[in-house]
Amino acid sequence: MRNIWTIAKRDFKSYFTSPIGYIIIALFMVITAKMFNATLGAYIDRSAMFQAYGKGPNIHEGIFRPVFGNMNVILLFVVPFITMRLFAEEKKQHTLELLITAPITMLEIIFGKFLSSVLVVLAMLLPTLVYPLVVMSTASLEIGPIFTSYLGTLLLSTSYMSLGILYSAMTDNQIIAAALGLFSILFFWLISWGAQAAGPVWGDVMQYASLITHFENFSQGVISTPDIIYYISFIGIGLFLTHRTLDSYRWR
Amino acid sequence: MIQVSHLTKFYGPRPAIQDLNFSVNRGEIVGFLGPNGAGKSTTMKILTGFMPASDGIAKIAGFDVFDQPTEVKRNVGFLPENPPVYTEMTVRDYLEFAATLHQVPRSELKRATDSAIERTGLGDVRNRLIGNLSKGYRQRVGLAQALVHLPKVLILDEPTVGLDPKQIIEIRELIKSLAGDHTVILSSHILPEVTATCQRIIVINRGRIVAEDTIDRLTTRMQKGLVYSMVVKNPMDDGIQALRQIDGVSHVSASGSKLTMELRPGSKEIRDQIVETAVTRRMGVLEFSAERLSLEDVFLELTTVEENSGRSSTEPNTALQ
Numbered sequence: 001m002r003n004i005w006t007i008a009k010r011d012f013k014s015y016f017t018s019p020i021g022y023i024i025i026a027l028f029m030v031i032t033a034k035m036f037n038a039t040l041g042a043y044i045d046r047s048a049m050f051q052a053y054g055k056g057p058n059i060h061e062g063i064f065r066p067v068f069g070n071m072n073v074i075l076l077f078v079v080p081f082i083t084m085r086l087f088a089e090e091k092k093q094h095t096l097e098l099l100i101t102a103p104i105t106m107l108e109i110i111f112g113k114f115l116s117s118v119l120v121v122l123a124m125l126l127p128t129l130v131y132p133l134v135v136m137s138t139a140s141l142e143i144g145p146i147f148t149s150y151l152g153t154l155l156l157s158t159s160y161m162s163l164g165i166l167y168s169a170m171t172d173n174q175i176i177a178a179a180l181g182l183f184s185i186l187f188f189w190l191i192s193w194g195a196q197a198a199g200p201v202w203g204d205v206m207q208y209a210s211l212i213t214h215f216e217n218f219s220q221g222v223i224s225t226p227d228i229i230y231y232i233s234f235i236g237i238g239l240f241l242t243h244r245t246l247d248s249y250r251w252r
Numbered sequence: 253m254i255q256v257s258h259l260t261k262f263y264g265p266r267p268a269i270q271d272l273n274f275s276v277n278r279g280e281i282v283g284f285l286g287p288n289g290a291g292k293s294t295t296m297k298i299l300t301g302f303m304p305a306s307d308g309i310a311k312i313a314g315f316d317v318f319d320q321p322t323e324v325k326r327n328v329g330f331l332p333e334n335p336p337v338y339t340e341m342t343v344r345d346y347l348e349f350a351a352t353l354h355q356v357p358r359s360e361l362k363r364a365t366d367s368a369i370e371r372t373g374l375g376d377v378r379n380r381l382i383g384n385l386s387k388g389y390r391q392r393v394g395l396a397q398a399l400v401h402l403p404k405v406l407i408l409d410e411p412t413v414g415l416d417p418k419q420i421i422e423i424r425e426l427i428k429s430l431a432g433d434h435t436v437i438l439s440s441h442i443l444p445e446v447t448a449t450c451q452r453i454i455v456i457n458r459g460r461i462v463a464e465d466t467i468d469r470l471t472t473r474m475q476k477g478l479v480y481s482m483v484v485k486n487p488m489d490d491g492i493q494a495l496r497q498i499d500g501v502s503h504v505s506a507s508g509s510k511l512t513m514e515l516r517p518g519s520k521e522i523r524d525q526i527v528e529t530a531v532t533r534r535m536g537v538l539e540f541s542a543e544r545l546s547l548e549d550v551f552l553e554l555t556t557v558e559e560n561s562g563r564s565s566t567e568p569n570t571a572l573q
């Protein structure tokens with residue numbers, strides 16, 4: 001555990017020794033703030049309209065579902081840039097030799113690096129807590145769906161990471177790692193779009209394989225075990241392949 | 253402290269090292285000498301557990317490099333060819349990180365890093381970013397990283413590359429001061445480098461050990477001149493006698509069917525004569541080789557000092573038949 005933390009701490013810090021960490025967090029804040037404002041504005045207009053008929057739309061459905069949906073799209077584009085350096089940079093700087101010849105296991109190295117990027121995403125999500133807090137200060141908001149949406153977002157973005165980290169282990173070029181990561185994540189997102197066209201059996205398979213399908217329940221306040229199993233397996237497979245890739249890099 | 257037997261490594265179909273056998277005793281400083289592409293770095297990467305061998309066994313401090321990698325790594329400090337430094341970290345932070353990775357307890361961290369900084373002369377730059385340091389200083393940081401957890405065994409791949417003459421002397425002194433407490437293997441492709449620091453050298457060329465001895469004995473052997481060896485079917489006495497008569501041969505010894513002929517220093521080319529004599533005497537020549545000649549060549553290549561010339565990508569042109 002100490003070893004994982006040692007690696008994670010170093011990597012997390014190194015995001016913030018260059019501007020990249022701050023830039024990512026700042027951009028994310030600006031964009032989500034704009035989104036929140038726009039969604040909130042639209043919601044208020046609509047509810048004024050609905051008020052005439054006595055019953056307004058649900059706050060979570062009206063504001064936070066679209067906000068989380070957009071947030072997940074932004075994360076899709078940001079995460080590959082967070083994970084791209086994890087191994088590519090170590091290979092380029094020859095520092096992977098230090099890690100591999102230290103008395104720690106490859107698994108600890110991978111978990112440590114993975115954890116560092118999870119922490120970066122948490123640092124991005126943390127400021128977004130103000131949006132539900134703002135709403136709660138003036139209206140009554142159900143806490144449950146907000147919580148599950150955050151949980152789902154975290155699972156979804158760690159799934160992105162497991163793909164990003166895999167490509168970072170395959171190359172010593174960060175840009176290539178980011179590009180391949182982005183394409184693969186997009187693939188696992190958009191695969192559900194093809195599902196309708198693919199016929200009954202393949203359609204179901206594609207629907208199931210899609211990353212976004214499994215976010216649906218979380219966004220409605222439901223935690224379902226199959227969805228959690230899907231995300232955990234997705235992450236597990238990504239990290240497993242990363243392990244294999246790094247091993248074969250040593251065995252060459 | 254280090255035992256290596258039959259160590260072999262293939263990159264694809266090509267062997268980088270083949271059937272290496274050697275051992276290093278506790279507290280010894282051993283030089284690994286060989287031209288570019290000889291297989292020095294490959295051997296060191298295997299010893300440190302960076303990559304597995306294709307065949308053979310390597311043991312450090314009694315632990316098998318392949319079966320007990322964690323125990324081995326705990327006891328080894330490694331300076332790879334390229335110092336494995338994070339340019340965005342300060343010297344202090346980096347060494348603390350390296351120490352933590354090598355399981356130095358938290359309470360000892362400060363003492364361990366301070367002592368490594370002091371020993372490698374990094375005091376003035378301890379709070380600088382490594383990315384802003386010169387190549388020589390980065391090399392020292394790499395060395396400090398290898399020392400920081402006080403490992404039993406130090407494996408240093410070309411530790412003085414990129415240093416200026418004054419720094420070279422300092423680092424050599426430092427390495428020499430490590431003898432006794434630490435067992436050290438260092439590699440170099442420059443003969444003076446190893447003669448200055450090591451008690452024993454292992455000469456490696458094209459993936460094979462071509463000589464292994466103390467510096468003194470290797471040099472005397474060199475001065476003896478060339479040595480040919482010949483394997484024959486009938487090692488009869490009169491045939492051997494005839495070989496002794498050849499002008500330029502100083503000594504012939506026979507062990508079973510293998511004859512070894514030492515040549516006088518500065519002797520002219522007489523291989524034709526030797527073989528001819530063996531043929532006329534019907535000794536039945538099976539093999540003729542000049543192994544020591546290649547050692548000579550290796551040494552020639554090594555003694556031509558090429559400090560600071562950086563990496564050369566050319567393969568060694570030394571013939572080893």
Ligand SMILES: Nc1ncnc2c1ncn2[C@@H]1O[C@H](COP(=O)(O)OP(=O)(O)OP(=O)(O)O)[C@@H](O)[C@H]1O
Nearest residue numbers: 252263268286287288289290291292293294295441
């Ligand atoms: N990753 C690799 N893939 C394929 N061949 C390799 C690889 N690394 C080294 N080799 C080959 O293996 C041989 C030994 O290389 P090695 O780096 O061990 O030599 P060296 O003695 O350290 O040389 P130098 O003095 O140049 O550092 C060389 O012929 C080299 O071309």
Ligand SMILES: [Mg+2]
Nearest residue numbers: 292293294333
């Ligand atoms: Mg080398």
